[in-house]
Amino acid sequence: VDAPIHTDALVVGAGPTGLFQAFQLGLLDIRCHLVDSLSAVGGQCVALYPDKPIYDIPAVPVCTGRELTQRLLQQTEPFQPTFHLAQQVSTVAPLGGAANEGGFDVTTSAGTRFVARTIFIAGGVGSFMPRQLSLDGMARFARNQLFYTGDALPCAAGAHVVVMGDDDAALDYALSLADATADRAASVTLMHRRDAFTAAPATVDRMRAACAAGRMRFVAGQVIGFEHTADRLTHLTLSGPDGHATSLPTDLVVVLWGLAPKLGPIADWGLQLARKQVVVDTEKFETSAPRIFAVGDVNTYPGKKKLILCGFHEATLAAYAAAAYVFPDRTVQVQYTTTSTRLHKLLGLATQQ
């Protein structure tokens, strides 16, 4: 761990709300660092629907998630925020003071360390984590015989492989094993709870053809148990649609159920939560911990709607509240970007009449 980065503001999450948080902080002359678990800025908008049009950003009749991110990055440009990507904030320790006046010591999964005077959780619906097989005792096989969406997938040579899922990713992976000419698997079983798929029809047709040709098979059912030796998984126990249990020799389990949002380590920061959302007030969008704010889809309050434009408002009010902490001796008043020479200077604009 290097020497900590001292910052007035640390923004956790670099989606649209986190980016606009950096802009509003900048207008108040507060520079910030941003941390995001993804390897690119833009959050969900870029990770999940980069090319889908969005119609309800105010005064932007239509834009894609990628365009929205580019526009927000451009707007934030004058304030040159520093991005720390592909890492999660793992620990947050208050440095003292009944109201956290001492700020926070923050570390990330990549070993980056911050001493931050204020924190803004702009974590969206959370970090995207693979949907997991929930079966007591299975976790011990993870990354050895059990793999999830996002994992580097193992060599299947000679192995009895069970692939779970019903989308293109699952079927394509099963087919890639079934069609392999070298390093062939001993067997390839696609498993889904019923004989219906969200994968593209052409992909489903290819899968059925591979099954008909005996290169793989499809089993409708759910995993209800497993057998193992001292250190190896040997069989999965399946329950079919008729409730009948069967045992399937298994060396590798590849669960391709996609990603689901998880609040992640934020859940352990000691903040008041309600239904996995961070509770905030509507004046400052501050959490139960002074100087920690939460904005965007991660927070909750009466009337909350998970809309990007609401995150923009929340980030703005949170920035003003933080300015009162960062500049305790200054009265922070609203200034207008149309008229304020102070804001023009901060925005790097030539002085205007």
Added chain:
Amino acid sequence: VDAPIHTDALVVGAGPTGLFQAFQLGLLDIRCHLVDSLSAVGGQCVALYPDKPIYDIPAVPVCTGRELTQRLLQQTEPFQPTFHLAQQVSTVAPLGGAANEGGFDVTTSAGTRFVARTIFIAGGVGSFMPRQLSLDGMARFARNQLFYTGDALPCAAGAHVVVMGDDDAALDYALSLADATADRAASVTLMHRRDAFTAAPATVDRMRAACAAGRMRFVAGQVIGFEHTADRLTHLTLSGPDGHATSLPTDLVVVLWGLAPKLGPIADWGLQLARKQVVVDTEKFETSAPRIFAVGDVNTYPGKKKLILCGFHEATLAAYAAAAYVFPDRTVQVQYTTTSTRLHKLLGLATQQ
């Protein structure tokens, strides 16, 4: 007065917040009518700074007030709101029910009448009204011998005219009288409380030249009284910088002090106010009167900042709250414009995958 227009929603004010209110109502399948005292949509943004750049609309790094309005109008287009311009809402009468279930009977200064199930006050800082001379008894001469910014100005032939103000509008008007070749005024006096002007230096020079040439004069001072006959103003009493009072023969008083925002008739609707702002909650942005919402610069709540982007958030939450009134039997949930085929249909888009 014609037969009333029945509407689910009446939006009072067609500035940026009012326009976005119409959009959010449209997404919830609620059509609306908008009333504005100005003769064009866009509110302050268009009336006061149409060509000045704005930098803090989220995801719009820079746009002018006029461009912002055009963008919002374009966004609202699919829902075809009806505009009623150049008229103020003058009366609002609840039609019954302890929680205004009967809706409201609304009339405007132009005689338009509505029966509205919900009302959204998006009145900005209020209607822009001329700054007035505050002198007991003067009001009786209004539009006869006393005129304000925005009034059609009178014929000054043969009259002793006093022009009050220090900006280009005031000096230009005084000069137009002083330089007239036909229908000349008997005398032209420019009055301002001190010998310093906000008008352009060239205009001030022209004014001083006209004074030096005897075509008009400038008096530093304030009006502290007046003389009159039964029905006519005859003299203004001025107090000069030295406190000395003088009497000035006066037939016409033209006060060009510009416009100031006034809450106007909204102040008489019986809503809870705080410092001339309409008090709302932060869950629904509803006023003390059920089914009347207030959004944008006109409202107040803890943390309130008078920023356009905050108005967008407020309008959105108010729209959801209104939907619960308009569709009491339907559960109104957030849908996303990226994915909802229902919203795509409302937006008039071709059905998407």
